[in-house]
Amino acid sequence: MRIVPGGPVLIDGPVDIVTGDGTTHSSDRVVVALCACRRSHRFPFCDTSHRRRVRRTTEPDAEGSAQRPEQ
Template identity: 60%
Template sequence: MPTEPAEQPRRARMVRGGPLMIEGPVELVDADGNTVLCERFQVAVCMCRRSKRYPICDTSHRPRKSPEK
């Protein structure tokens, strides 16, 4: 009986001052046990907890520029 090849590990990359980038698709489980399925080819996971879409990053960690006058 042939054996199936081992699945390649997912790659996760930490971005200094930003999100954790994970090759998708991925299923995320937060500290409360809530599950989020992300089917994108790359998923940005919020590390600063400022995201309104937590645990998905919405770039809230970026400094905001003041509007020009």
């Protein structure tokens, strides 16, 4: 088992997961990513919902420093 900081828990598969309500979820993958953030639409499996899409409000200049875009 490997815990990805800010991401899923990776376990060696194949697996059968039994959730709190008694439902069994199966995966035959070699490595299975289990959701740790509870945002997944495929819970208990990770669908990368933990990743946030962040819009850049600044653009880097030639030296890599961030500058505000001209309006």
